[in-house]
Amino acid sequence: MKLNRRSFIKSAAVSSAVATAGSIFPGISFADWKRVKGAYGITWKKAPCRFCGTGCGVLVGVTNNRAVAVKGDPNCSVNKGLCCVKGYHSVQALYGRDRLKKAQIRKNGKMVEVPIAEALDVIAAKLKETVKKHGKDSVAMYGSGQWTIPDGYVASKLFKGCLGTNNVEANARLCMASAVTGFMTSFGIDEPMGCYEDIEHADVFITWGNNMAEMHPVLFSRMLASRKRKKDVTIIDLATRTTRTSQAADRSILFKPNTDLAVANAICYEIIRNGWMDKDFVKKHTTFHKGKTNIGYGTEDHFKFKDKPENMSFAEYKNFLEDYTPEKAERISGVSARDIKYMASLYGDPTKKVTSFWCMGMNQHVRGTWINNLVYNIHLLTGKISTPGNSPFSLTGQPSACGTVREVGTLTHKLPYGVVMKEKARKKAEKIWDLPAGSIDPKPTYHTVEMFRALDRGDIRFMWIQVTNPMITMPNLNRYRNGALKDDRFIVVSDVYPTPTTDVADVILPASMWIEQEGMYGNSERRTQHFDEIVPGPGDTMSDTWQIIEVARRLGFKKQFPWSQKNYIGKIWEEYRRFHDNPKHNMAPYEVLKARSGVQWPFVNGKETRWRFNSKYDPACKKGSDFDFYGKKDGKAWIWARPYEPAAESPDQEYNFWLNTGRVIEHWHSGSMTRRIPILHNAVPESYVELNPEDAANLGVVNGELVKIISRRGSITMKASINGRGVPPKGMVFVPFFDEDYKINEVTLDAFCPISKQPDYKKCAVRLEKA
Amino acid sequence: MKKAENTRGLVHGLAAICLVGLMALPVMAAPGIPQGFDANGEKIFKRYDKTPLAATTGTDGKRNLNSYYELRQYPGSPPMIPHDVDPSFSSKGLKCLSCHEKGGYDSSKNAYAPVTPHPENELCFQCHVPKHAKKLFRENNWLSIAPPKLGISELAGSPPPIPHSLQLREDCIACHTGPAAVAEIRVEHASRGNCRQCHVPFISTAPAKEFKRKN
Ligand code: SF4
Numbered sequence: 001m002k003l004n005r006r007s008f009i010k011s012a013a014v015s016s017a018v019a020t021a022g023s024i025f026p027g028i029s030f031a032d033w034k035r036v037k038g039a040y041g042i043t044w045k046k047a048p049c050r051f052c053g054t055g056c057g058v059l060v061g062v063t064n065n066r067a068v069a070v071k072g073d074p075n076c077s078v079n080k081g082l083c084c085v086k087g088y089h090s091v092q093a094l095y096g097r098d099r100l101k102k103a104q105i106r107k108n109g110k111m112v113e114v115p116i117a118e119a120l121d122v123i124a125a126k127l128k129e130t131v132k133k134h135g136k137d138s139v140a141m142y143g144s145g146q147w148t149i150p151d152g153y154v155a156s157k158l159f160k161g162c163l164g165t166n167n168v169e170a171n172a173r174l175c176m177a178s179a180v181t182g183f184m185t186s187f188g189i190d191e192p193m194g195c196y197e198d199i200e201h202a203d204v205f206i207t208w209g210n211n212m213a214e215m216h217p218v219l220f221s222r223m224l225a226s227r228k229r230k231k232d233v234t235i236i237d238l239a240t241r242t243t244r245t246s247q248a249a250d251r252s253i254l255f256k257p258n259t260d261l262a263v264a265n266a267i268c269y270e271i272i273r274n275g276w277m278d279k280d281f282v283k284k285h286t287t288f289h290k291g292k293t294n295i296g297y298g299t300e301d302h303f304k305f306k307d308k309p310e311n312m313s314f315a316e317y318k319n320f321l322e323d324y325t326p327e328k329a330e331r332i333s334g335v336s337a338r339d340i341k342y343m344a345s346l347y348g349d350p351t352k353k354v355t356s357f358w359c360m361g362m363n364q365h366v367r368g369t370w371i372n373n374l375v376y377n378i379h380l381l382t383g384k385i386s387t388p389g390n391s392p393f394s395l396t397g398q399p400s401a402c403g404t405v406r407e408v409g410t411l412t413h414k415l416p417y418g419v420v421m422k423e424k425a426r427k428k429a430e431k432i433w434d435l436p437a438g439s440i441d442p443k444p445t446y447h448t449v450e451m452f453r454a455l456d457r458g459d460i461r462f463m464w465i466q467v468t469n470p471m472i473t474m475p476n477l478n479r480y481r482n483g484a485l486k487d488d489r490f491i492v493v494s495d496v497y498p499t500p501t502t503d504v505a506d507v508i509l510p511a512s513m514w515i516e517q518e519g520m521y522g523n524s525e526r527r528t529q530h531f532d533e534i535v536p537g538p539g540d541t542m543s544d545t546w547q548i549i550e551v552a553r554r555l556g557f558k559k560q561f562p563w564s565q566k567n568y569i570g571k572i573w574e575e576y577r578r579f580h581d582n583p584k585h586n587m588a589p590y591e592v593l594k595a596r597s598g599v600q601w602p603f604v605n606g607k608e609t610r611w612r613f614n615s616k617y618d619p620a621c622k623k624g625s626d627f628d629f630y631g632k633k634d635g636k637a638w639i640w641a642r643p644y645e646p647a648a649e650s651p652d653q654e655y656n657f658w659l660n661t662g663r664v665i666e667h668w669h670s671g672s673m674t675r676r677i678p679i680l681h682n683a684v685p686e687s688y689v690e691l692n693p694e695d696a697a698n699l700g701v702v703n704g705e706l707v708k709i710i711s712r713r714g715s716i717t718m719k720a721s722i723n724g725r726g727v728p729p730k731g732m733v734f735v736p737f738f739d740e741d742y743k744i745n746e747v748t749l750d751a752f753c754p755i756s757k758q759p760d761y762k763k764c765a766v767r768l769e770k771a
Numbered sequence: 772m773k774k775a776e777n778t779r780g781l782v783h784g785l786a787a788i789c790l791v792g793l794m795a796l797p798v799m800a801a802p803g804i805p806q807g808f809d810a811n812g813e814k815i816f817k818r819y820d821k822t823p824l825a826a827t828t829g830t831d832g833k834r835n836l837n838s839y840y841e842l843r844q845y846p847g848s849p850p851m852i853p854h855d856v857d858p859s860f861s862s863k864g865l866k867c868l869s870c871h872e873k874g875g876y877d878s879s880k881n882a883y884a885p886v887t888p889h890p891e892n893e894l895c896f897q898c899h900v901p902k903h904a905k906k907l908f909r910e911n912n913w914l915s916i917a918p919p920k921l922g923i924s925e926l927a928g929s930p931p932p933i934p935h936s937l938q939l940r941e942d943c944i945a946c947h948t949g950p951a952a953v954a955e956i957r958v959e960h961a962s963r964g965n966c967r968q969c970h971v972p973f974i975s976t977a978p979a980k981e982f983k984r985k986n
Binding site (some may be wrong): 033034036042061062071072074082083085090094095097098213214217219224244248497666678679680681682683685723724 | 912915938
């Protein structure tokens with residue numbers, strides 16, 4: 001054994017320790033980190049985790065105004081004291097050395113630091129000037145599912161209300177839009193009926209294209225714990241690639257990209273054929289519908305689509321399913337008829353409670369709305385819905401995709417209550433916002449992809465981007481970056497670190513991060529989570545909410561933004577709450593939110609609603625009903641006939657591989673925060689391309705060798721990962737998108753679901769070269 | 772494959788312990804006359820040389836507070852994984868637990884596996900990640916507090932309180948006993964079992980509270 005100096009000293013220290021084993025050395029410890037001076041004792045304050053839509057409660061340890069530690073919040077029912085590696089190290093993201101602390105303005109092509117008031121003046125002036133020159137719809141706000149609820153609320157109030165433009169979108173369009181349209185078309189009201197407690201009640205879990213082990217690890221752990229305790233729990237991973245979730249599951253079933261549509265229909269076919277349908281439930285609580293087919297992919301500018309729902313009879317629906325016998329679906333999907341029958345038997349078994357989980361696999365899908373509908377069909381046909389453990393569960397990716405984007409309605413067609421197209425909704429907003437009637441435009445403008453196309457075309461000239469990094473995350477990125485860089489485009493970016501998006505900015509505003517401000521998030525299970533300002537932010541940093549308020553006041557909207565910096569969050573919350581003043585959506589009062597580790601809505605008569613649409617749990621249901629799907633006028637949920645249609649761009653002779661993109665457990669989205677957390681960066685320092693071992697052999701590459709990935713839109717060269725943490729099937733490659741040095745979205749395609757307008761990041765065609 | 776090696780390692784260790792027993796026997800049978808020892812001396816010395824220190828002393832002496840905190844970002848943070856690990860964390864997430872649930876000697880690492888205090892959590896990679904980078908992406912100004920001091924007894928000789936939070940670490944035996952225990956916090960009287968009979972939490976990362984009677 002060779003001893004180098006270091007290990008020699010170490011082993012010497014140890015042997016002396018061993019020699020005097022049993023004795024202790026008071027005061028001796030050798031932590032690797034630098035210490036807060038003179039600190040002893042920590043105060044713990046609750047907050048929701050900064051990262052994923054699971055919405056774990058964390059306790060942040062504070063000493064001398066610095067966050068120094070984290071533990072899971074035992075009072076938060078989401079995670080009951082357990083976090084994931086991102087949550088445990090989340091506070092380190094506050095202290096990256098290159099934190100943005102000062103406002104910057106582009107002067108003669110160079111960014112120079114200025115007092116923040118000057119930057120706010122410039123923003124207000126530029127907004128005014130642009131509206132005057134190019135019209136109100138030439139200015140836009142692009143926000144995020146990581147906006148706090150007040151952030152999104154004031155953004156909507158300023159742009160939709162005061163400025164009268166519906167140019168408000170958020171990156172949640174890229175992650176949750178299909179979930180929303182899925183809910184709206186099937187149930188007429190957004191967000192899951194169930195809650196995380198379903199996990200402890202369910203006997204069977206089917207994850208649809210959802211690598212939960214990495215993306216919602218704390219929920220996945222709850223699933224594993226339940227399986228361990230109850231023994232007869234089955235987890236099935238239905239996916240397009242083998243992941244850590246597949247490894248932990250009892251069965252891993254692979255389907256070809258986009259063919260989940262066929263698999264879901266075949267499961268319904270089997271359920272009906274075997275008499276597993278809950279006839280009573282279906283008769284009492286559902287109606288059957290079909291819509292347009294062959295609906296396109298939205299790859300061209302100004303793409304328009306409007307579905308035309310038609311009623312159909314059960315017999316017609318049954319007839320429609322004839323195209324999806326297990327055997328026919330096998331030919332489309334590559335899933336064996338046996339496996340399809342097996343899954344159908346699990347859904348159909350009346351003694352088993354079944355929960356389906358999904359997230360980006362079903363939402364980032366050119367038929368995202370459809371596949372959401374189809375999985376609801378399965379649960380509706382079997383009556384396995386809205387009861388503990390029987391739950392079609394659409395998970396969110398961001399901490400406040402639900403809270404800020406879906407509930408506040410920071411999408412072009414939405415308002416905090418209802419949609420802009422409805423007069424009643426506009427009137428309500430105008431009243432609460434103290435605006436003259438007719439202030440809100442009844443016409444939606446651009447969804448996210450089209451908004452960036454409008455920026456490229458010049459229809460939009462001013463864009464304010466907050467808490468998101470579109471210059472990493474937009475599909476077909478080259479076009480949109482070039483668009484943003486064009487002359488006469490003015491881009492404002494509020495962020496906490498320099499990113500490829502601040503690189504294209506004309507003004508950068510230093511933002512408060514997470515617990516440096518007071519705010520609320522809303523997680524996947526309708527849970528609103530309040531956090532205080534726990535530590536002060538550095539330099540001139542300012543909350544996104546307050547930045548918007550400052551600009552609004554400069555534009556003359558003092559009346560709409562009257563609050564003081566001392567208590568604006570509470571005031572905004574109470575104003576916002578008026579929009580949801582009904583038992584289907586009631587939100588908890590500010591004081592309750594402050595006191596608890598998250599509160600679920602509908603919050604009615606001081607009680608949270610765990611399962612919606614079930615009169616046992618949900619006071620909004622009609623008296624005397626058992627189930628009431630009150631989102632639809634007749635109280636009935638819709639079962640949809642939606643066919644299988646292929647992806648926008650499938651592999652062909654020339655571009656012969658599927659490209660799939662996604663995340664890893666260590667990194668959050670574009671990595672601007674997690675890459676500055678040492679332990680997370682160390683674990684996955686750079687992105688890579690996962691190849692199937694056979695494809696790698698054919699290409700002649702081994703682990704770590706460079707592969708060039710080429711699509712019709714761009715190319716990228718990165719290291720190969722073979723038999724790494726995930727293994728794609730033959731003919732597919734997978735690339736994590738967090739790494740700004742390997743912008744995989746220069747390669748992806750900006751095709752989207754025509755109904756939800758959410759792009760499909762999981763499917764486009766590429767070819768590979770050994771580089 | 773790895774698993775097979777482990778078992779071999781364990782057998783190795785056991786063999787060594789038996790050997791110690793055998794060595795002692797003849798000495799006791801005939802004091803002063805080391806029967807067979809001289810004749811077999813070379814073999815025994817060779818065997819001794821080949822037997823890892825860990826197997827003969829019951830500790831590999833590798834873990835001390837220094838190395839313990841090197842793997843952490845603040846007192847109580849989940850430690851990173853200091854050894855190679857299959858990126859897939861395969862076979863139902865249980866592979867980590869095959870060593871870290873009960874511990875034992877792993878000859879491939881020439882070390883005893885530390886025992887997890889929370890084996891009920893099977894999704895290890897949820898909190899524990901390996902280190903693959905040599906350089907940071909960007910520098911970080913992270914500061915935390917001093918780790919808890921050891922042996923802060925209230926009275927001379929009184930049992931020291933538990934200085935850390937018990938969340939996910941309520942199993943004292945896992946970390947404070949056995950061959951993989953950190954040298955400085957290894958206890959010699961684990962056989963007493965009921966640790967919290969004498970040691971009560973006095974958590975250094977919580978503000979000290981004094982008892983005050985209400986009215
Ligand atoms: S699972 Fe999500 S919310 Fe929970 S700690 Fe991890 S990143 Fe945070």
